[in-house]
Amino acid sequence: MIDSTVVTTWVIIGVVWLLAWLLSRRLCINPGLVQTAVEGIIVSIENAIAEVAPQHARRLMPFIGSLWVFLAIANLSGLIPGVHSPTRDLSATSALAIIVFLSTHWYGIRLQGLKRYLIHYIKPSPILLPFHLIAEITRTVALAVRLFGNMMSLEMAALMFLMVAGFLAPVPILMLHIIEALVQAYIFGMLALIYVAGGLQYQHQRQQQEGKSHA
Template sequence: MVENVFPEIVSEFNIASLVIPITDTVVTTWIIIVILTAVSYFTTRRLSISHPPKMQIFAERIVIAIEQTLENSVNISAWVLVPFIGTIWIYVGFMNLISLIPYFHNPTRDLSTTAALSVIVFFSIHYYGIKFSGFSGYLKKYIEPSVFLLPFNLFADISRIFAMAIRLFGNMLSWEMIVAILIALVGFLVPVPMMLLSIVGDVLHAFLFGLLAYIFIIGGIQAEELKSTKEKKNG
């Protein structure tokens, strides 16, 4: 049971002399992507303002809840970041919760998955920073108040991404190992309450990962630029 918490190779691709392993993590990730894509398509294909269907109302409430959560966290307009952070919350949340389905393991127990998510966050920090502050304005933050702080600021950017990847990976892997050990020792009855509690933990870890990404992105954006965006939106 315990060894099943680690990714297993289910197939391989041979390209010339290069062998590319396909793990159960990759397969599960593909399944989640297909499911979320299908749900998004069927939810948005018949949008209506006058007579919105129930699925559209439900999706709109989710989007509004995400926006309000981000607004309340820093007290500035965050609508421009809702698509990215909202996608992280929903995507990581699904990956964490899929282990509740028999024979599925959450992809976030694989360090390669959390590393890929962290790399996306890393580039998003710089993308939004340059978008709102301009290329030269964004780079100034690395040398202020002194140019000697440049290596330390670069190290801080890289280290926080490693921290995000290892944190999510460690939390999800350790939980699967705990549940697997309990099942091996005492059977399926005792771990049931813990599995119910894990739902809260899985959602919380997804929320924290997205919130950290949001905080890091905000740190790379000039507050004045976001405030002007909020004024334009309210106006």
């Protein structure tokens, strides 16, 4: 079923693609104001990723960067009259959480190989396997529900405030919505980064231990 959430998501994906194409068409050595601003955003995202996973910043930049940009636009789309943010729909946040879940394992398997990646689920003891599996499921569910609940409550609170106070104080409500929407996008992206980096960091630590044992 194609509902408003699906349509809005498609439109946002199209807008992100169009902006990326337009902004990358005429890059120059001496950038103007727009290129400088875009480069500043990209550098900020890359630095944030490097603080969590310094060895894999460039590897994770396309996925985490795209996720942050999409979420920021999706969360802010609720400010457009007649448009509801797709992230206030549990089906949309669940889809995003599943993408993060799959990406976490995809990056781990790609770097380590399937066998080596699966071994970490029975470390340090095979008894912990059920707990690792439960943790994978619960954190994915929590990721989806957290974003859905926060965005739903944000839009409902703004609507109720407008119904009570009318349009006497639209600017504070607008600023609150913008700040909270960006914060929620940052939190979701940061949690996704931590989950993905967790598996990659395990590989990095294992390589260090193997290097010490051969030394």
